[in-house]
Amino acid sequence: MDTTHEMLEITGQATATLPVGDAHSPITVIGNQTIRESFGGETFRQAINSRLAPGVSRVVLNPDAHVGYGAPVGCVMASPTHIYPGPVGVDIKCSMSLLQTDVPAEEIASHTVRRKLIQAIAKRVPTGPGRGQRHAPKSRRVDGSLGFRVATEGASKLVLKKLGIPKAWADRCEDSHHTAPDDTADTLAARLEWMGRERDKLNRIESKYRQLGSYGGGNHFGEAEVVQLSQDPIYRAIAQQWGLREGAVAFLSHCGSRGFGHDLAMNQFRSLKSSFQKQGLAFPAGDPQLVYAEANSSAGQQYLCDMAMGANFATVNHLLINALVLESFQDVFPGVRGELIYFISHNIARQEPLDGQTQWVHRKGATRAFPAGHSQLVGTEFEKTGHPILLPGNPRDGSSVMVALPGASQSAFSVNHGAGRQMSRTKAKKHLSQTAIDQDLIDHDIISNCRVFPRDEAPDAYKDFNQVMSSVTEAGLAAEVASLKAKFVLKDGAPADD
Template structure:
């Protein structure tokens, strides 16, 4: 799969201009030889296709969890000039602001002895899960507009968390620029009953133990220690975000002729950043991103209540380390050839990883860089990392977002038996709860690239630094 691709570093590869017609810049990706066995030719072609888009700056980029997606490859990153460049839903994905948050507790693994199964059951009962899951939380159409504008703050102001939580979210839990008027009635209808629900696919609520601290200085700054019990929330904007993407892809595809944009793949449908169609998509995307932050905030609140009720620990003693987005387009300032400039950065299955001293990260983390959260795949470790100066220089302050699939969900169901997997994980001390066993087959650890190798690549390439490794103890899946 590496034919026609140039190796330019130990872990860095370049897709030269000319790999596909009309490339404006080279493609670059980060990968070890071990991971190269899972590299799909289609994903490399998608990376090259992104390099044909108007106004792309420097490179089309991909992280070591690269795999084939819709439009952009998953793991793709690209920045676009604000005047000449475009914005593309294919560079964000259908699950807008799918993301992760990590919360510490004052408990140790010994505190969970004999109580883990009960804890998992309480989690499962407290947080609605699955494709059609509906929340017990009821919001009106007007309240939904408030959610889409104010994000996690909407939830905190209604008692679903504390003010301190907001400081520890990317964008403080709400991006500016939301335009509820650009969100269709159908998207609203899908979002109204789903606030505070986990959804399906690779989303989860997981109990974890900090198994290893690799960077003690950063761990102290983040407030995490070996042996500590934590929990992680991984989910996104549910049906609302999916519908926003669907609606605006149709609009942007029909606008291609208007702006004389020629594409190698219509899944890259786009419009100039500062066009009516581009602005409308951005405003609707921000609404979905803010909905996702509110969604994770409500889920975290419910999980905190479960821990508090079972173990008698104070709500405020369960501290949010950080919340990061994986699928989003944002206006950011970056250094380009020695000058600061604003660009529209698309991260599609990639995580922001701003380095020490960068704007937009909590003051208490400024010396070590932004926390970066990389979820595992049910039976494998998750990682807490930190952003780096190298990422700011090479990847628009971006790193990987997870392990990256190697098997489709349909193939996984043919090759893995959910019940056998659940029993196998239980034998390893990992309790799993899901609506049905077929869900587990789709998300088995073996259908993903090894997360430890993906994380090793970004660590050794300098795109983010490993702070701690967390092992799963119990998982609820949708």
């Protein structure tokens, strides 16, 4: 075991702190003993580097934490003054969304019916890196003009109308739109116009617009679920108030800003690294992946504009996917109705009140967890309950819908974003058995769109979701209001890399 574990100060059944010196507050660690032992030395090293970086006031390690880009995936990093692109990542506003239908679970018991649903969705929603509308004959067509509005306006009424997305769904978003630091969309529009000033650059941007309404590769997925509400009467009532339905089919999605957000992020990393090198500035802990800018500087403002545009794209991408999935269900079950339960990010930096001041709260593979009465929920339909938290586990072991508790304050009002990897993709491909993976899903009555399920995305490549969830509840951060049991999965359908 890494010696860093010996430095941990255990403060509760599933909480600990990691001291980083007298001049800095310690890192908050969420996880029971099993989970704490899953954190490798490199994860702790990245967390310490992040805590000691300029302007950083607080770092939290969630139970799904593992090595990431500069900062660990599964961490929270707060700063009142500085913005860090690494703890946002290259998939700006990678997120979760959940669509609740009124289809009873028994209606999709048949593999034949499930295959029809998979085929109907595939006609509308492509999967895999680089894939867009031309791979799905029933997708929405997005031209340059509409793509521009998506990036600069987010889920505006006009964008929703043009894409055929119910306008009420915007109210079920963590953030339905993002603006420039001056609170306008005009500044975003001016920057995007400047980015597309050359024909080849404009062509590339517009090609990325055409990925709207699609899943990427890797850990992105769509999953049909059967909803099981909590037996606790308080949490069951909250689930019902949100619109969750016992024994009905829901659809869980995980994706982000696709190639559009990736290009924005990579351009920012290159620009900021170059600026550091030209000025002779030192990277935190010598790690260029922890490059930063003061939020009110020119570089910081440009990054925030680009992050906002990537986030707008991700928001509309999710809403469009859900609209297309609902249409697909209606192909198989005419008259079916569906409502968006929530859309929530886990790769974003947001300004929030924290520790008595407004701070940039960076969530890198971490999910916002505001309980009832939080100031940023005032005036929303979630003011008296807290908002839904969507936590994907894995197809075999299920996923969860939770609600934050007041104890979430200890983790910067954040929880994990899923199970978290315990095996690298390379290790999973090398050591996990394809036959065992596919048989495991068959044994649990789960089918997919893939010829063989990706080995690097197998349930056993991830941490024990039950231990992760236990850590969240034992720490008093959140409570489960419903569990989700997978019936079919959509992943990148490319052949396995043998």
